[in-house]
Amino acid sequence: MLEICAIASGSNGNCYYIGNDKTAILVDAGISxxxxxxRMDECGLDANKLRALFITHEHSDHMRGARVMGKRLQIPVYMSAKTYDGAYKNLRPDNPRFFQSEQQIEVDEFTVYPVSKNHDAADPYSFRIRYKDINVGVFTDIGEACDNVKEHLSLCNALFxxxxxxDKMLWxxxxxxxxxxxxxxxxGHLSNDQAFELLDQHTNGELRCVFLSHISKDNNTHEKALQTMQPLSERFEINIASRFKASEVYQLSANSGQKKQIPNKPQNLKLQFPEF
Structure with a gap:
């Protein structure tokens, strides 16, 4: 079983969780x-399972918390060397691990595929994360979908x-x-219509869940994004990733997917982390 969750999604900060019963990774740490x-604790997600953080690019809404996260949890922070060089010095992790395009990175039972893309950053990437036969994609901050993005996106069972x-609101x-x-x-970024085209023409019949992500506060609404995707709603479940709170946790198995029911949690639960 795989669990995924948008911890934060928007120009004020981005963070995405992918984990199984033993191991979890984060893509981006754009909030503190x-x-x-x-937010993980509120969703019933165990931060003690985190084994790695992957950074898509150097903009602060994607790596604001990267340095502290790596230090606090003593986990590796993966990014490209150009992303590290392009980041503000106070956001750079102490001991980054650099990857290159087309490199496969193993984190316990996960395989992470960096996917180079078009965005106004030094060396931007999206990621496809594979666990057994399940593939999850984190595809945000894309001006125009290149063949590389389309290829990896087409393999996914779930997508951010x-x-x-x-378009009308922007102009x-x-x-x-x-x-x-x-x-x-x-x-720049993908519009509702561009996202629709990708989902309509470049996904496989195994896609079960999409979280519409990085939705603009000024140039979009949840209603407009969902309305654009409505013709696809019979093919897969469509959800919204919020800028203000974590999304519902979605559970994926080899042949199915569903939203996780979070039980009432006891108060004052203490997470165990190494000190620094």
Whole structure:
């Protein structure tokens, strides 16, 4: 059984959890370590299982908590060397592990595939995470989906997929022109319509769950994103990843998927972490 959860998703911070009964990894740590651990605890996710953190690119909404997370939990923080060089010095982890494009990284029973992509960062990546026969993709911050993204996305049973903006809201909104052009460029973000096209044309019949992610506060709404995807709702479950709280935990097995029921938890539960 595999559990996935969007701990945070949006321009104010991003973090995605993928774990089984023994091991878990995070993709991005764009909010504070304190908030990540708090939200995981509220969802019934055991942070003591975390074995690695993967960073997609150097923007602060993706690695704000990376240094403290690596130090607090004594787990490796993976990123590309160019991402490390491009990050603010105070956000850089103490002992990063660098990967290269097409490299496969083993974390216990997980295999993590870095997926190079188009975004306005030094060396941006998305990730496909495989556990046994289950593949989970974290695909956000993509200006235009290249063949590499489409290939890895097509293998996934579950996706965190960017659906950042509604075209009409963006072009008629309050952003200055240069920022509108940047968001809509081939190194910006995916619109609702672009996300729909990817899901409609480049996924397999085994896709069971999509979390629409990195939804803009100013240029999109949850309702518009869901409305765009409505024609696909009979093919797979469609959920929203929030910028303000963790999503529901979704459980995946080899042939099925469902939302996890979180029991009432005792108060004052203490998580065990090494001190620093």
């Amino acid at each position: 370590t304190k908030q990540i651990l708090k 997929l960017e659906s950042n903006y509604d 008629e909104g309050r952003y200055p022109q240069f920022l509108k052009e940047r968001v809509a460029s081939n190194v």
